[in-house]
Amino acid sequence: MLLISPPTYIAAVLFLCLMGFLYWAILRGMVNTPLETLPTVQFFSVFWIPVFFVVPLLTMRSIAGERSIGTLDTLMTTPTSRVAVILSKFAGAYLFYMLLWVLTIGFPLITEKLYPHAAESGALLEVEPLVGSFLFLATSGLLFISIGIFASSLTRSQLVAGMLTFTTLFVVIIGGQQMGNIADSGGEFSSWAVAVVNYLQIFEHLDDFSRGIIDTRPFFYYASTAFLLLGLSTLVVEAKA
Amino acid sequence: METTPSIRVKDLTRQYGALTAIHKVNFTVNPGEVVGFLGPNGAGKSTTMRILSGIMSATSGSAWVGGICVAQNPHEVKRKIGYMPENNPLPDDMRVVEYLRFRSRLKEVPGHKLRATVQEAMEICDLARTARRKIIGTLSKGFRQRVGIADALLGDPEIIIMDEPTIGLDPHQIQGIRKLIDNLRGKHTVIISSHILPEIERSCDRVIIINRGRIVAAGTSTELREEFLPSNRFSLIVEGNETAVAACLASRGIDAAILESTPIAENRFELNLRVENEGNLGPQLIQLLSNQREFILHSLALREPNLEEIFLAATKRSWEETIETKPKISA
Secondary structure, three states, X not given: OOOOOHHHHHHHHHHHHHHHHHHHHHHHHHHHOOOOOOHXXXXXXXXXXXXXXXXXXXXXXXXXXXXXXXXXXXXXXXXXXXXHHHHHHHHHHHHHHHHHHHHOOHHHHHHHHHOHHHHOOOOOOOHHHHHHHXXXXXXXXXXXXXXXXXXXXXXXXXXXHHHHHHHHHHHHHHHHHHHHHHHHHOOOOOHHHHHHHHHOXXXXXXXXXXOOOOOHHHHHHHHHHHHHHHHHHHHHHHHOO | OOXXXXXXXXXXXXXXXXXXXXXXXXXXXXXXXEEEEEOOOOOOHHHHHHHHXXXXXXXXXXXXXXXXXXXXOHHHHHHHEEEEOOOOOOOOOOEHHHHHHHHHHHOOOOHHHHHHHHHHHHHHOOOOOOOOOOEHHHOOHHHHHHHHHHHHHOOXXXXXXXXXXXXXXXXXXXXXXXXXXXXXXXXEEEEEEEOOHHHHHHXXXXXXXXXXXXXXXXXOHHHHHHHHOOOEEEEEEEEEOHHHHHHHHHHOOOOEEEEEEEEEEOOEEEEEEEEOOOOOHHHHHHHHHOOOOOEEEEEEEEEOOOHHHHXXXXXXXXXXXXXXXXXXXXX
């Protein structure tokens, strides 16, 4: 359903336009004021901008849309298990999300083609931060997409599903960062609370990954939460039939 | 050897909070039968069908499909059922052939049979040449309905359940669907729900009438006729005095009542007569009513009660019964 519906491609085009523009803006900024960080690292540090709109657009239709037009019923009359339905919805959205990110490798490639002298330094396509960032996107994507699928399983309105996804993503991504700021500035947090807050810091995770520090804790955080949310979605679909 | 019934339902009850959608429903459907499920809107037809197809669970009671309990093994039951839900939901962005292939894969049709299965279903529903590669969103209502039926036929299920398959179709399309159902007779067990009575009467072997969540009647239309409207009915056209007709019949010992009298021309009436006597009444009445001075008999015809009348009688009876069982409120 995902690959044949026009909204998917609208989301893809919007994503690539926006990311292209951001990449261009970053490169321009670097021309004016040289920075120590690599353009790739800077580029991936704004990952949250597209996540806020691409994830809701990709996932809001998945179950809510099927429920509102009634095809979820016909799907449920086939000998397909509900777990399989949820997992395939998740897999479809997740793979498409990752495909969109993979396509962004095109930006440094295009830059290299157009300005070969800029590429001589090797700063555009340095492998390590690229691999680290993609690893981060792949693991955090598990959580983001499963939030979308869960929100979509709760309602029959795509709009409500989209809004729910957006707000939850906002709380998870920005809320974690804000809590981190509070923990850093104020001393009233006990040490275990600081540990918890650090555990949930998505931006910190990105920093670590792009510097090549691959920690298992974020993996555990994203995968376990995703697993929990998908399990809950299965239960919701089963109960709301 | 006794064959396993295709569908057996025992004391099936489903409640939505305080509302009882169906209450202790019992019925059996034998293999190869075409059964019509009849009832006013909100009677519990769709609820029963949804429980049978395993989408929804019952509050109490049990249902067996092909000898398998729906509650215990819904997965296996779904392999035996082709279900077309009410309003026939279809994805608008897909092409007909793509959708049917996708559905066949979901219904576990093996890869090497996929093409043949889809082709067969499309041919039965007359979609193969006309609408094969059309996008579902652009199809007319009749074609959409055919796509829904083709989907229900995929994978050669033992039982086909169709919830209001003819709703919103024009008479030509209804006829097409009726022919299609006729073709399925004997090969599959078919359950159709509808509130369009002539439709059910023409295409079904047996009728189950449901009202307010209870089964109020079940049987072939002849059986139902005998049960609900046992007396013979005649339609007469007489010229002259209509009260004289009743008097004439009463004087000859025939227990008759005029149910309806409609004037059709000056001094000419069409009478709807109910006769309670047994036996060969037609010739008897002709003999009695001819050569009378007060009136002239123009025509006399036996009226068979149609399903509509049976349905009204059955639902009326069930309403009366439910009202009687309710505790009386004292003033």
